[in-house]
Amino acid sequence: MKQLKIALIQQRCSSDRRTTIDKTVGMVRQAAAAGAELVVLQELHTSLYFCQIEDPTLCDLAETIPGPSSQLFGDLARELGIVIVASLFERRAAGLYHNTAIVLEKDGSLAGSYRKMHIPDDPGFYEKFYFTPGDLGITPIKTSVGKLGLLVCWDQWYPEAARLMALAGADLLIYPTAIGWDPADPVDEQQRQREAWITVQRGHAIANGLPLLAVNRVGLETVSAEAESGIQFWGSSFAAGPQGELLAEGSRDDEEIIAVTLDLERSEQVRRIWPFLRDRRIDAYGDLVKRYRD
Secondary structure, X not given: OOEEEEEEEEOOOOOOHHXXXXXXXXXXXXXXXXXXXXXEEOOOOOOOOHHHOOOHHHHHHOEOOOOHHHHHHHHHHHHHOOEXXXXXXXXXXXXXXXXXXXXXXXOOOEEEEEEOOOOOEEOOEXXXXXXXXXXXXXXXEEEOOEEEEEOOHHHHHOHHHHHHHHHOOOOEEEEEEOOEEOOOXXXXXXXXXXXXXXXXXXXXXXXXXXXXXXEEOEEEEOOOHHHOOOEEEEOOOEEEOOOOOEEXXXXXXXXXXXXXXXXXXXXXXXXXXXXXXXXXXXXXXXXXXXXXXX
16 A cells, blocks of 8 residues: 655744744644644635735735745755745736745656636635635646646635546545634534535545545634734544545644545546546536536
8 A cells, every 4th residue: 555644734824924934844844843744824824815805015925936035935844855835925917916826846856836716706805815825726736746636725616626636546535725714603603504514525525536635724813903803723634535535633722733644546446436537527517617507
């Protein structure tokens, strides 16, 4: 069996960028010392989740790729001999920004990038103000630990994205995430949202016969007084197997390293008994490219 030791880094972020990054580096070191070969970081992990408000000055947080963070995490990957999935606010050009996930190989090189395709625009999540939709396509990134089907947060609600990754040969699906609820929401509504988030992703794992990793931040974050009550990020980072089974799950409130070992060869066995790819009726799916079928 092809066993892969993985760690998900679930942490709080603060307005002190240096402190936040130093904490991340320390947790990555702990994960590597415990045997992790692949370490996945949460969405936009170098700062607070700034998209709670629309403020042009916050674009100063963006950086080029290659740039300071890709260099730092590349050096760390090389030092520890691991693969790292990081998530950055990319400055592509003046006034042109992306929400970009990158993969650093064991030798420190940039194995590939993915620019978030689905961009939300909802209260507290004003991402369309900052991010241009991705244009790198939906293609796995080849690494020494396998083909990584890397998507980002809002992408996780779209079965089309997960299926396209599977059809392109991904060995696993990975979703760096920043999702939470309004603290003013009733408890039952909070629970529904969290359960829906977990359920839809477990469905992607099942429908495609692939293991899936989702890593989310924790803690209450308020960017400014204009952000009202802020966002309570619900953590719950998890790993699921190719039948949607939960292999590991983080808490809703605590910073932690969620460690799990995946059997990457199990997808072959699952797809033999549940051959969803075999039975797809591709001749009948043409309307999927339409916004809506009137």
